Amino acid sequence: MTDTAFSSLKLHTDLLKNLSSLGYEKMTAIQMQSLPPILAGKDVIAQSKTGSGKTAAFGLGLLQKLEVKHFYVQSLILCPTRELADQVAKEIRKLARTIHNIKVLTLCGGMPFGPQIGSLEHGAHIIVGTPGRIEEHLRKATLKLNHLTTLVLDEADRMLDMGFQSALDAIIEQTPQQRQTLLFSATFPAQIKSIATKIMLEPVMVQVTSSHDESIIKQHFYKVNDEKQRLTALHLLLLQHNPQSTVVFCNTKREAQQIADHLSDLGFSTLALHGDLEQRDRDQTLVRFANKSISVLIATDVAARGLDIDAINLVINYHIARDTEVHIHRIGRTGRAGSKGIACSLYSDKEHYKVALLGDYLNRIIESETLPTLKLLDQPPGKPLMATLLIDGGKKQKLRPGDILGALTGKNGITGKQVGKIHIFDNHAYVAVKQSVIKPALKKLTEGKLKGRSFRVRIIRA
Numbered sequence: 352m353t354d355t356a357f358s359s360l361k362l363h364t365d366l367l368k369n370l371s372s373l374g375y376e377k378m379t380a381i382q383m384q385s386l387p388p389i390l391a392g393k394d395v396i397a398q399s400k401t402g403s404g405k406t407a408a409f410g411l412g413l414l415q416k417l418e419v420k421h422f423y424v425q426s427l428i429l430c431p432t433r434e435l436a437d438q439v440a441k442e443i444r445k446l447a448r449t450i451h452n453i454k455v456l457t458l459c460g461g462m463p464f465g466p467q468i469g470s471l472e473h474g475a476h477i478i479v480g481t482p483g484r485i486e487e488h489l490r491k492a493t494l495k496l497n498h499l500t501t502l503v504l505d506e507a508d509r510m511l512d513m514g515f516q517s518a519l520d521a522i523i524e525q526t527p528q529q530r531q532t533l534l535f536s537a538t539f540p541a542q543i544k545s546i547a548t549k550i551m552l553e554p555v556m557v558q559v560t561s562s563h564d565e566s567i568i569k570q571h572f573y574k575v576n577d578e579k580q581r582l583t584a585l586h587l588l589l590l591q592h593n594p595q596s597t598v599v600f601c602n603t604k605r606e607a608q609q610i611a612d613h614l615s616d617l618g619f620s621t622l623a624l625h626g627d628l629e630q631r632d633r634d635q636t637l638v639r640f641a642n643k644s645i646s647v648l649i650a651t652d653v654a655a656r657g658l659d660i661d662a663i664n665l666v667i668n669y670h671i672a673r674d675t676e677v678h679i680h681r682i683g684r685t686g687r688a689g690s691k692g693i694a695c696s697l698y699s700d701k702e703h704y705k706v707a708l709l710g711d712y713l714n715r716i717i718e719s720e721t722l723p724t725l726k727l728l729d730q731p732p733g734k735p736l737m738a739t740l741l742i743d744g745g746k747k748q749k750l751r752p753g754d755i756l757g758a759l760t761g762k763n764g765i766t767g768k769q770v771g772k773i774h775i776f777d778n779h780a781y782v783a784v785k786q787s788v789i790k791p792a793l794k795k796l797t798e799g800k801l802k803g804r805s806f807r808v809r810i811i812r813a
């Protein structure tokens with residue numbers, strides 16, 4: 352039997368102890384396969400996705416060989432988006448919390464440049480960032496990578512999808528030849544293979560077969576005759592399942608926006624997530640979806656990749672994905688963290704061959720099911736449980752979740768159970784509360800004080 356205990360690896364005792372205090376009892380599949388070659392200093396290409404435990408796989412690798420006494424950049428992790436970079440940095444800080452004095456810095460686009468220079472001047476061991484901004488720092492010589500020992504490309508396929516190829520080339524050129532390169536990617540298009548050949552030395556391939564257990568994610572397929580029926584089918588499936596959190600995958604930004612507009616007109620609580628959104632709107636959309644104030648997120652593959660939300664009940668493929676790996680990746684957004692999920696895929700005659708390919712992969716014959724009865728269309732869409740309040744203050748004003756919770760639940764306030772997720776950004780914060788108490792919650796926050804002062808608060812309307 353393969354040993355799944357972290358203690359079977361030659362990790363520093365500090366790291367091991369911390370893993371057990373974090374409650375990481377067993378290695379995940381990707382960790383089991385990739386950690387031995389990573390710790391042996393080899394270049395590794397790993398097929399993995401968010402939720403597989405990939406961050407700890409490369410994170411432990413780089414922490415194991417980090418020399419804290421040397422205050423220069425030893426590891427660089429490149430991520431496609433700021434959200435992913437933030438998640439990765441958070442996970443690495445967690446893994447490193449027993450190592451004294453370690454400095455992990457995020458450098459992402461969309462954030463002011465000046466403070467990043469200041470932080471770099473103070474020195475850092477590990478940098479997590481997006482390619483465009485890292486390239487800019489290199490060009491301005493505010494970042495130096497001449498002591499780099501580990502380079503990680505996280506969600507490499509997505510970085511390429513987002514047009515970061517030339518930034519990646521420029522960055523890699525400035526790293527020492529003698530380095531360990533780890534490449535994590537959900538899919539392996541030809542472009543990734545060619546990058547790997549160029550920048551890696553005899554890489555070890557690690558692939559965890561994504562066996563989406565059909566008892567966890569129940570898949571349904573529906574054939575539609577034309578685009579009009581496709582839209583009706585989506586409407587019917589949403590009414591039939593009526594879940595709190597659904598992601599609908601579209602092939603293009605335009606389609607995502609059009610569908611979101613259409614569903615909104617029908618009374619659904621929905622927003623589109625695609626690459627044309629400004630960072631602040633993107634953050635707000637994700638927050639409102641994660642805190643259950645928005646029930647249906649209409650997303651393109653590119654925009655949804657970094658998304659890490661546990662409780663998605665339903666995934667709908669408005670068009671069946673262009674290839675099997677993308678399909679598996681999409682539906683893997685549901686049925687996570689021990690809960691069951693449903694995935695519904697719509698396809699036309701022209702898309703039938705993709706369904707056949709998927710059937711080969713899943714080793715089963717896929718047949719179209721009958722759509723729910725049109726009578727359902729008389730039913731109004733379900734409403735979300737929660738609503739979001741936007742507070743005009745954040746980390747910079749030293750606001751913490753406890754302050755907001757305290758203000759809401761204080762004297763004559765609402766109960767703790769009526770408060771949902773709280774997300775704090777630099778200069779603003781969001782708090783979700785039950786729809787039924789939105790007015791008293793607003794009143795309480797507006798009239799009360801947070802950190803001794805008044806903030807502007809408003810309800811974000813759907």
Ligand code: AMP
Pocket residue numbers: 374375376377378379382400401402403404405406407442659
């Ligand atoms: P990732 O795929 O890196 O985004 O990780 C998904 C989540 O799994 C993160 O919240 C980690 O904290 C958690 N995690 C990673 N490795 C383990 C493990 N071996 N046991 C339990 N949880 C883990």
